[in-house]
Amino acid sequence: MTKKTVITGTGRYVPPRVVTNDDLSQWMETSDEWIQQRTGIEKRHWVDEDAPVGPSDLGLEASQIALNRAGWSPADIDLIIFATLSPDIFFPGPGCLLQHKLGLSATPALDIRQQCTGFIYGLATADAYIRSGMATKILLVGAEVHSTGLDISTEGRDVSVIFGDGAAAVCLEAVDSDQDVGVLASVLHAKGSMAESLKTEAPASREWPRLTAKMMEERRHFPHMDGKAIFKEALRRLPEVTKEALDQAGLTTEDIDLYIPHQANMRINQFYQQMMKLPEEKVFHNIQRYGNTTAATIPLALDEALEMGLIGKGSTVLFLGLGSGVTWGANIHRFPE
Numbered sequence: 304m305t306k307k308t309v310i311t312g313t314g315r316y317v318p319p320r321v322v323t324n325d326d327l328s329q330w331m332e333t334s335d336e337w338i339q340q341r342t343g344i345e346k347r348h349w350v351d352e353d354a355p356v357g358p359s360d361l362g363l364e365a366s367q368i369a370l371n372r373a374g375w376s377p378a379d380i381d382l383i384i385f386a387t388l389s390p391d392i393f394f395p396g397p398g399c400l401l402q403h404k405l406g407l408s409a410t411p412a413l414d415i416r417q418q419c420t421g422f423i424y425g426l427a428t429a430d431a432y433i434r435s436g437m438a439t440k441i442l443l444v445g446a447e448v449h450s451t452g453l454d455i456s457t458e459g460r461d462v463s464v465i466f467g468d469g470a471a472a473v474c475l476e477a478v479d480s481d482q483d484v485g486v487l488a489s490v491l492h493a494k495g496s497m498a499e500s501l502k503t504e505a506p507a508s509r510e511w512p513r514l515t516a517k518m519m520e521e522r523r524h525f526p527h528m529d530g531k532a533i534f535k536e537a538l539r540r541l542p543e544v545t546k547e548a549l550d551q552a553g554l555t556t557e558d559i560d561l562y563i564p565h566q567a568n569m570r571i572n573q574f575y576q577q578m579m580k581l582p583e584e585k586v587f588h589n590i591q592r593y594g595n596t597t598a599a600t601i602p603l604a605l606d607e608a609l610e611m612g613l614i615g616k617g618s619t620v621l622f623l624g625l626g627s628g629v630t631w632g633a634n635i636h637r638f639p640e
């Protein structure tokens with residue numbers, strides 16, 4: 304018998320405030336037509352501007368649902384892994400904040416960055432902890448609050464229209480089994496030479512002071528993206544990493560019941576589906592409703608796909624994505640029968 308890392312509960316939470324494409328056009332020169340055509344996005348959820356909350360708050364809501372579905376109490380958790388690029392504060396990271404909000408006093412909490420690939424890196428890390436015997440129950444959370452840090456003027460429109468706030472969590476459990484269940488493969492990559500193509504620079508520890516009025520005037524505290532470079536890199540890397548993950552698991556494209564890609568742009572995922580010659584219904588999209596919630600997109604999509612009955616017991620799912628770093632990767636997970 305060997306230890307396998309199995310997803311036993313999922314949960315999602317988005318703040319109640321809905322921001323439509325038409326809402327955005329009050330603040331910047333854009334249109335519902337442009338946004339839908341170029342990205343597939345119809346609306347996104349943003350935290351309340353008068354009473355904003357952080358990713359640890361959104362993550363708490365999602366975690367409580369996931370814990371409930373897994374039948375765990377917070378005290379059962381051996382390790383919290385929190386993936387975000389938008390931490391509540393500069394430090395400490397939201398893993399510790401969430402730990403406290405869950406009523407825990409000494410449970411370890413690990414924060415990871417890796418942006419849009421945060422969930423994929425987190426799942427690979429959790430799997431390594433579980434297989435090595437260092438943990439048996441891990442709560443993995445992906446959560447973002449982008450809206451408080453976006454340039455909603457026309458200057459920032461290429462980035463600001465794509466991001467949404469949201470959170471999702473998964474409970475990962477060690478299961479002793481000789482069957483091919485749980486995490487079957489994980490492939491991780493990074494290419495730091497492309498770090499400049501999607502970044503928020505400030506506050507910056509390499510500058511003194513870290514944030515100045517001049518930096519803010521220069522809009523260096525807002526995200527900046529070379530959208531075309533990221534788009535092209537995604538179309539090259541996503542098929543490549545799919546093959547690597549399938550080879551690692553000894554599977555073919557037909558063995559996968561559902562592909563759950565990171566939701567950065569619906570066009571990227573449609574091109575991916577065509578390049579991989581996959582049937583349309585095998586590639587999951589929910590970017591229409593949420594925009595790009597970065598570290599949360601994949602677990603949020605997983606939770607919805609389970610709820611919709613698209614996958615369930617015995618299903619094999621492939622998660623994949625590429626984002627800032629740039630980082631990219633994939634995991635394959637099979638739910639036990």
Ligand SMILES: CC(C)(COP(=O)(O)OP(=O)(O)OC[C@H]1O[C@@H](n2cnc3c(N)ncnc32)[C@H](O)[C@@H]1OP(=O)(O)O)[C@@H](O)C(=O)NCCC(=O)NCCS
Pocket residue numbers: 332333334337338341342419460461462464501529530531533534537567568571595625626627
């Ligand atoms: C951001 C993205 C949607 C932009 O689409 P694009 O087709 O590359 O568009 P461009 O940036 O070339 O802009 C085309 C035109 O639309 C304009 N434009 C940009 N954003 C706009 C908006 N929100 N509304 C209206 N017009 C906009 C540009 O100013 C440009 O105008 P110009 O031709 O007069 O100069 C696309 O590049 C993308 O999704 N890239 C990948 C994103 C990604 O995967 N990120 C990683 C994860 S976060």
